[in-house]
Amino acid sequence: MTNAQKPNVVFILADDLGYTDLSCYGNAYHRTPNIDSLARKGLKFRQAYSACPVCSPSRAAIMTGKYPARLHLTNFIAGDRRDPASPLLPAQWTKYLPASEATLAELFKN
Numbered sequence: 001m002t003n004a005q006k007p008n009v010v011f012i013l014a015d016d017l018g019y020t021d022l023s024c025y026g027n028a029y030h031r032t033p034n035i036d037s038l039a040r041k042g043l044k045f046r047q048a049y050s051a052c053p054v055c056s057p058s059r060a061a062i063m064t065g066k067y068p069a070r071l072h073l074t075n076f077i078a079g080d081r082r083d084p085a086s087p088l089l090p091a092q093w094t095k096y097l098p099a100s101e102a103t104l105a106e107l108f109k110n
Contacts, residue, residue, distance in 0.1 A: 009108070012038075013062070015055050019048070063103040073097060 019025045022032045024039040051061035056077040057068030068074050072094040082090055 007108070011062075013059070019045075060097050060101075063097070063105070064101050065104070066101075071097065071101070 020027055021030055022035055022039075023030055024032065024036040024044065050058055052058045052068045052074065054076040057071070057073050057075070060066075060071050060073045061068055064071065072092070073096075074091060074093045077095050
């Protein structure tokens with residue numbers, strides 16, 4: 001692939017940001033002019049899916065294209081929350097993304 005054929009990708013991830021937090025989606029309380037400009041000139045999602053409701057598994061899913069359950073990374077990495085009153089035991093999960101996983105960055109580099 002020549003330089004002219006290489007993809008030009010900018011991926012912006014804002015942790016804990018909901019679509020209702022942005023003015024381009026109708027929020028009248030927060031001004032987000034730069035993101036609004038990107039939305040006007042680019043692509044705006046109307047339906048979306050998060051692989052997991054916490055950050056680390058979602059990031060791993062974005063980087064690898066795999067569901068968090070396939071990676072056994074189903075909780076935020078720093079977390080080990082347990083409810084002492086709960087009779088349930090927490091699931092066994094991995095607290096890191098294995099180096100053997102191919103990431104988007106590595107695929108783009110190739």
